[in-house]
Amino acid sequence: MLDFITLCDYFGTFAFAISGIRLAAAKRFDWFGAYVVGLVTAVGGGTIRDILLNATPFWMQQSSYLIISGLALLFVIILRKYVVSLNNTFFIFDAIGLGLFGVVGIEKALTFGFPMWVAIVMGTITGSFGGMTRDTLINEVPLIFRKDIYALACVLGGIIYFLCLKINLNPSITQFIAATSIFLTRVLAVKYHISVPVMKGDDN
Amino acid sequence: MLDFITLCDYFGTFAFAISGIRLAAAKRFDWFGAYVVGLVTAVGGGTIRDILLNATPFWMQQSSYLIISGLALLFVIILRKYVVSLNNTFFIFDAIGLGLFGVVGIEKALTFGFPMWVAIVMGTITGSFGGMTRDTLINEVPLIFRKDIYALACVLGGIIYFLCLKINLNPSITQFIAATSIFLTRVLAVKYHISVPVMKGDDN
Amino acid sequence: MLDFITLCDYFGTFAFAISGIRLAAAKRFDWFGAYVVGLVTAVGGGTIRDILLNATPFWMQQSSYLIISGLALLFVIILRKYVVSLNNTFFIFDAIGLGLFGVVGIEKALTFGFPMWVAIVMGTITGSFGGMTRDTLINEVPLIFRKDIYALACVLGGIIYFLCLKINLNPSITQFIAATSIFLTRVLAVKYHISVPVMKGDDN
Numbered sequence: 001m002l003d004f005i006t007l008c009d010y011f012g013t014f015a016f017a018i019s020g021i022r023l024a025a026a027k028r029f030d031w032f033g034a035y036v037v038g039l040v041t042a043v044g045g046g047t048i049r050d051i052l053l054n055a056t057p058f059w060m061q062q063s064s065y066l067i068i069s070g071l072a073l074l075f076v077i078i079l080r081k082y083v084v085s086l087n088n089t090f091f092i093f094d095a096i097g098l099g100l101f102g103v104v105g106i107e108k109a110l111t112f113g114f115p116m117w118v119a120i121v122m123g124t125i126t127g128s129f130g131g132m133t134r135d136t137l138i139n140e141v142p143l144i145f146r147k148d149i150y151a152l153a154c155v156l157g158g159i160i161y162f163l164c165l166k167i168n169l170n171p172s173i174t175q176f177i178a179a180t181s182i183f184l185t186r187v188l189a190v191k192y193h194i195s196v197p198v199m200k201g202d203d204n
Numbered sequence: 205m206l207d208f209i210t211l212c213d214y215f216g217t218f219a220f221a222i223s224g225i226r227l228a229a230a231k232r233f234d235w236f237g238a239y240v241v242g243l244v245t246a247v248g249g250g251t252i253r254d255i256l257l258n259a260t261p262f263w264m265q266q267s268s269y270l271i272i273s274g275l276a277l278l279f280v281i282i283l284r285k286y287v288v289s290l291n292n293t294f295f296i297f298d299a300i301g302l303g304l305f306g307v308v309g310i311e312k313a314l315t316f317g318f319p320m321w322v323a324i325v326m327g328t329i330t331g332s333f334g335g336m337t338r339d340t341l342i343n344e345v346p347l348i349f350r351k352d353i354y355a356l357a358c359v360l361g362g363i364i365y366f367l368c369l370k371i372n373l374n375p376s377i378t379q380f381i382a383a384t385s386i387f388l389t390r391v392l393a394v395k396y397h398i399s400v401p402v403m404k405g406d407d408n
Numbered sequence: 409m410l411d412f413i414t415l416c417d418y419f420g421t422f423a424f425a426i427s428g429i430r431l432a433a434a435k436r437f438d439w440f441g442a443y444v445v446g447l448v449t450a451v452g453g454g455t456i457r458d459i460l461l462n463a464t465p466f467w468m469q470q471s472s473y474l475i476i477s478g479l480a481l482l483f484v485i486i487l488r489k490y491v492v493s494l495n496n497t498f499f500i501f502d503a504i505g506l507g508l509f510g511v512v513g514i515e516k517a518l519t520f521g522f523p524m525w526v527a528i529v530m531g532t533i534t535g536s537f538g539g540m541t542r543d544t545l546i547n548e549v550p551l552i553f554r555k556d557i558y559a560l561a562c563v564l565g566g567i568i569y570f571l572c573l574k575i576n577l578n579p580s581i582t583q584f585i586a587a588t589s590i591f592l593t594r595v596l597a598v599k600y601h602i603s604v605p606v607m608k609g610d611d612n
Contacts, residue, residue, distance in 0.1 A: 021403075024349070024403060025403035025404060025405050026405045027345060028350070028402050028403065028405070029349040029350055029402070029403055030349065030350060030351075030399065030400035030401060030402050030403065031400045031401055031402075031403060032349070032355060032356050032400045033346070033348065033349025033350060033400075034349075034403045036349065036355070037349070047256075051255055051256075051459055052455075052459075052465055052468065054258070054462070054464065056258065057256055060256065060318060060322050060325075063321055066321070066325070076403070077403070080404060114468060117471055117474070118468050121468075121474070132545070136340060136544060136545065136547075137336070137340065137345075137346060137349075138345060139340075139343065139344065139345045139547065140547065141435060141545075141546060141547045142441070142545060144441065145432070145437040145438065145440070145441025145442075145444065145445070145545075146436070146437055146438060146441060147438075151440060151444070152440050195438065196438035196439045196440045196441075197438060197439055198436050198437070198438050198439075199429075199432060199433035199436065199437055199438065199439060199442045199484070199485070200433060200488060201433050201434045201436070225607075228553070228607060229607035229608060229609050230609045231549060232554070232606050232607065232609070233553040233554055233606070233607055234553065234554060234555075234603065234604035234605060234606050234607065235604045235605055235606075235607060236553070236559060236560050236604045237550070237552065237553025237554060237604075238553075238607045240553065240559070241553070251460075255459060255460075258462070260462065261460055264460065264522060264526050264529075267525055270525070270529070280607070281607070284608060340544060341540070341544065341549075341550060341553075342549060343544075343547065343548065343549045
């Protein structure tokens, strides 16, 4: 039976893939191109993390991620008219995925023996570099650099994870608190339009 | 003496490098920049494959690929006026390279102990991610996502490779059939304008 | 106490990060996005080198690089009005960084047992691929492909390093001569507007 974490992982993957496929559709990519962009959005962050950790990329060890990205493609093609009305649902799935991917990235780095500050970076890369690669592929300036709090939610979640470890909380509770804090940061940032200040250009 | 497969590899590399150098020339890159784009087009797909497989990148083990890319640069600089008239020749070399690179990618993944579906993905990455990286570097939306059948020919070749293995065909014959099917799919797709359907944008 | 080479490394990192952060500011990235672009500019070249060499990325082994990039961000935010007037200073730091990063890349590849020609490529990647990744992230055609001599200075430095080895010069003197030749090539190229010829497009 699928456990709760695996379910969150799959729904998060689905939501990430949907976001890539929809942006590819807006740029009139063909079905195959849209699939690749969806897949890169879903697995790109974790792949960059695994390459940096010198681990075998996670999606090469079980085919679920390629299949879920394929289902996301079919979903967008067949239910195109209803996709827009599901925006809020996708947003929630995406935020759940962000929370989970962030925590997975932190824990994988710790398992490989890296210190906490590397783990926080890896959590952030896992959650946000898929979207960054997606935007580079469709030839846009990455959204995560310009809008809302996204990657920063993973940094915050990483710090909370670290604090939970410091006070010797149970591992499952630590995971839950860190993932929830990423999820809530993301949701509240969008709801209340909280964002990071924008840089000012110099006079050059 | 150079064997037939090595010759195909070199001509494919040359054609891939030429495609990168010409696009860089159209964007008015300098000679060095054009060389880098040509090299990345030629070896980028195989490099990403080798990083994912945790293998030493193939071009770091023998200098031929850097030299062939240099020859391609000289060729475009010196014979610029004749390059356009050779479009069909380059196209054929490029399709031969695609067929060969696809099969090389499949076999390398199998050698590293990965299952067939990973091998098909690696064949596709080997054949198509060099061109994708090229387009990202010259700041264009990757062509493989929008035009003709290119990467998909590698997927098809991978499936045919798998079927040949299933019926216990001789390895050399399997290689030949898979590479030829990639080559023919590519050539026929361009000749008869066969392409993958384009995505429709949503109403957002 | 910090030795001279470490100081050059830190000032080079700072200058590379500043260049990324200023370009991000010109594109109105937020603080977090500017930090990521600065960091990628500073450590991107060395990271690609380490991935190709199958080494643990250098910045994951000590936190200095993340901290220096953070200081560069604060510097640009707080001293924005003075940043432009420091252009020449940044240019000198950047050229010092290029010289040092080039030599570090050469030596790391040799330590890993690769031949000299791979080491020259790795020195060039260390010095120039951070800037290339920066330009790709901010959605511009990479500057190193179009303007002045930059990456090519690393190639030249690598050849000089090789010649010094051939005549059995002392390792420290070899390092110094190679780094200085990269630095001087870069400074003289900009001062006297020496550049690589630009490609001509074909008639297509």
